[in-house]
Every structure is written in structure tokens, then in C-alpha cells.
Amino acid sequence: MSDSLAATIKRVKEKLTKEAVSSLLDEALLVSKLLGPKSEFGNISKEIATLSKDEKQQIGTLLNECKREVLQAIQKRTTKNTEKEEWFDVSTPGQRPPIGHLHIVTQAITDITRIFERIGFTRVRHPEIDTDWYAFESLNMPPDHPARDEWETFFIQSPITNNQSPTKRKIVLTPHTSNGQVREMEKGNLPIRMINIAKCYRRQSDISHVPMFHQFEGMYIDKNVSIGHLKGFIDYFVKQYFGPERKSRLRPFHFQFTEPSFEVDITCGICNGTSILPNGGDCKLCKGGWLELAGSGMIHPNVLKNGGVDPSKYSGFAIGWGVERTAMMKSGTKLDDIRLLYSNDLQFLEQF
Numbered sequence: 001m002s003d004s005l006a007a008t009i010k011r012v013k014e015k016l017t018k019e020a021v022s023s024l025l026d027e028a029l030l031v032s033k034l035l036g037p038k039s040e041f042g043n044i045s046k047e048i049a050t051l052s053k054d055e056k057q058q059i060g061t062l063l064n065e066c067k068r069e070v071l072q073a074i075q076k077r078t079t080k081n082t083e084k085e086e087w088f089d090v091s092t093p094g095q096r097p098p099i100g101h102l103h104i105v106t107q108a109i110t111d112i113t114r115i116f117e118r119i120g121f122t123r124v125r126h127p128e129i130d131t132d133w134y135a136f137e138s139l140n141m142p143p144d145h146p147a148r149d150e151w152e153t154f155f156i157q158s159p160i161t162n163n164q165s166p167t168k169r170k171i172v173l174t175p176h177t178s179n180g181q182v183r184e185m186e187k188g189n190l191p192i193r194m195i196n197i198a199k200c201y202r203r204q205s206d207i208s209h210v211p212m213f214h215q216f217e218g219m220y221i222d223k224n225v226s227i228g229h230l231k232g233f234i235d236y237f238v239k240q241y242f243g244p245e246r247k248s249r250l251r252p253f254h255f256q257f258t259e260p261s262f263e264v265d266i267t268c269g270i271c272n273g274t275s276i277l278p279n280g281g282d283c284k285l286c287k288g289g290w291l292e293l294a295g296s297g298m299i300h301p302n303v304l305k306n307g308g309v310d311p312s313k314y315s316g317f318a319i320g321w322g323v324e325r326t327a328m329m330k331s332g333t334k335l336d337d338i339r340l341l342y343s344n345d346l347q348f349l350e351q352f
């Protein structure tokens with residue numbers, strides 16, 4: 001009896017497996033049709049109840065195995081069918097690839113260039129790897145002059161061997177854009193209205209310094225250029241770039257290559273130059289309502305001479321400032337760490 005029952009179970013399994021594969025019923029319905037209490041397997045279960053204990057166990061195990069196989073056939077078919085029938089809406093909008101934008105420093109360089117172009121200044125490029133002569137000595141800083149210490153300079157070994165003096169052969173990564181001053185004068189086209197924007201390098205890396213940063217240098221040389229022109233130039237830029245309500249001031253300072261020299265401050269955009277916030281608190285961005293912006297001055301006669309310009313006929317001013325700092329001042333952002341600008345962190349960069 002149990003042998004023929006075993007044979008029946010196997011036959012039923014073969015038949016139901018075939019049905020499972022070809023059926024179009026959904027999974028739940030098919031499971032109850034092929035494996036439920038009213039199915040052929042259901043009837044067999046009832047017969048098993050009449051068997052002896054040993055037979056019950058043997059046939060019961062076989063029945064369970066066969067039911068499992070049929071169930072697997074059903075499940076396999078269901079996955080296949082859903083894969084085949086997966087529907088997708090061709091009219092749904094596609095996913096847009098992320099679109100980049102210009103880095104905040106590039107944006108600032110473009111804005112600065114446009115502002116100065118409007119008053120006849122031309123953007124020029126000068127080497128970012130230059131000789132010690134253009135970076136220091138021609139700017140009235142002889143070798144070993146202590147003022148050089150302020151520019152934490154990277155000196156690099158130079159393959160240049162010509163008959164120039166050793167100081168001219170020494171090569172530096174330019175620590176400021178002032179190397180463009182004498183180079184521009186050497187072009188011999190007067191008057192000069194120059195904006196030199198370039199990368200600069202200094203041996204400094206901390207929360208307020210990056211070893212590579214940008215400066216822009218304005219230089220104007222003509223007959224009778226005065227401090228008044230310098231102040232007008234600064235005011236024009238400050239109002240165009242930061243807004244008409246901002247003011248600037250010149251503070252006496254010292255640079256070897258300008259005489260007299262000034263540091264340029266602008267009124268703080270957060271406290272409006274008052275150093276007091278609308279809520280009564282002290283402004284933490286500025287010092288007494290002023291922010292330091294640039295170094296400037298009237299070009300030293302020695303520098304004019306080094307560029308082949310006659311100081312008895314011509315005079316000029318020069319001014320240099322940092323692009324990163326200027327851009328941060330405009331957006332009113334006080335970065336905890338300026339190195340973030342160059343850390344390729346998209347979450348940070350996408351804010352600007």
C-alpha cells in the first residue's frame with residue numbers, strides 16, 4: 001500500500017510541477033490550488049493518516065519533499081514572470097546628471113577681471129615660477145634683506161644655466177603677484193594699466209593659510225599718478241565688488257617696493273563698520289568695524305628704474321590682494337578652515 005502511495009506522490013509531483021511552470025495564476029492562488037487541503041496532495045495527506053506509524057513517517061517525509069519541490073517551481077516561475085512583465089513608464093522624467101559649476105575662486109577671478117576691464121585695466125599673465133630677481137631683488141629687496149622673511153618662499157632648484165648673475169638664476173614659486181610689476185614695465189608700453197591675477201605659493205598651511213592661493217595685483221603707471229588715483233581705484237573696486245555702502249581707508253604701512261606704503265581696510269559687511277551687531281553683540285568677523293583687504297603704495301623709484309621707467313617723468317601705484325580672502329569677505333563667510341576651499345568637498349563647494 002505504502003509503495004503504491006509513494007509512486008502516486010511522485011507522479012502527482014511531476015504533474016503539478018509541470019502545471020506550476022506553465023500556469024498563469026498568481027502565486028498565492030497557485031499555491032492554494034496545487035498544495036492546499038483540497039489539492040491532490042491534500043487528499044494524499046488524508047490517506048497517510050490511515051497508515052501505520054513507521055509508514056506514516058516514511059511517506060510523510062516523501063510527501064513534504066515533493067510539496068517543497070512543487071512550491072519551488074511555483075516561486076521560480078513567479079520571479080521569472082514578474083521580471084518579464086516589469087513595466088516601466090517611458091514618459092517619466094530622466095534622472096539629471098549632477099551639473100558642476102565654477103569654483104568660488106574662479107567666479108571671483110572672473111568678477112574681478114570684469115570690474116577692472118570697465119576702467120581700462122587689462123588682465124595679464126606673468127610666470128608663477130619666476131626668478132628671485134622678479135620676485136624680490138627688482139622689488140628693492142636685495143639678497144639677505146630681512147623683509148624677505150615675510151614671504152615664506154619656496155625656492156626650487158633650477159636647471160637654468162646662462163650667464164646671468166646667481167640671484168637672477170635662483171628660481172622661486174612666486175610668493176606674490178608683485179613679480180609682474182617689473183616684468184610689465186619691461187614691455188615698454190606706457191602708460192600701464194595692469195591686473196595680474198595668478199597663483200601664489202608660501203610655506204604655510206594652517207586654518208588661515210593654504211600653501212597655494214591667488215592674488216591679484218593692480219598697477220597703474222603714467223605721468224602724475226598720485227595717491228588720490230590709488231584711493232579712487234580702491235573705492236571703485238570696493239563699491240563695485242562689495243556694494244555701494246562699503247567704505248575703504250588707507251593705513252600707513254611698510255613695503256620695500258612702495259613708498260609711501262599702505263594697508264587697505266574696508267568696512268565690515270556684517271556689522272556695517274560699527275563693530276556692533278544688530279542684536280547688540282560684538283562683531284566677531286572684523287577688528288573695530290574694519291577688515292584688512294590689501295597691501296598697496298606708490299611704486300618705489302628704484303623699482304621703476306629696474307623696469308626701465310624714468311621716475312622723474314613717471315609715477316605709479318601698485319596694490320595686491322588675496323582672491324580667496326576677498327571672495328570670502330564678499331559672501332560674509334567666515335571659514336573655520338580656509339583649506340576647505342581646496343579639499344574637493346562637494347557639499348561645501350556647492351554652497352557657492
Ligand code: PHE
Nearest residue numbers: 176178295296297318319320
Ligand atoms: N605683494 C604684497 C604682498 O604680497 C602686496 C603689495 C602689492 C603691496 C603691491 C604693495 C604693492 O603682501
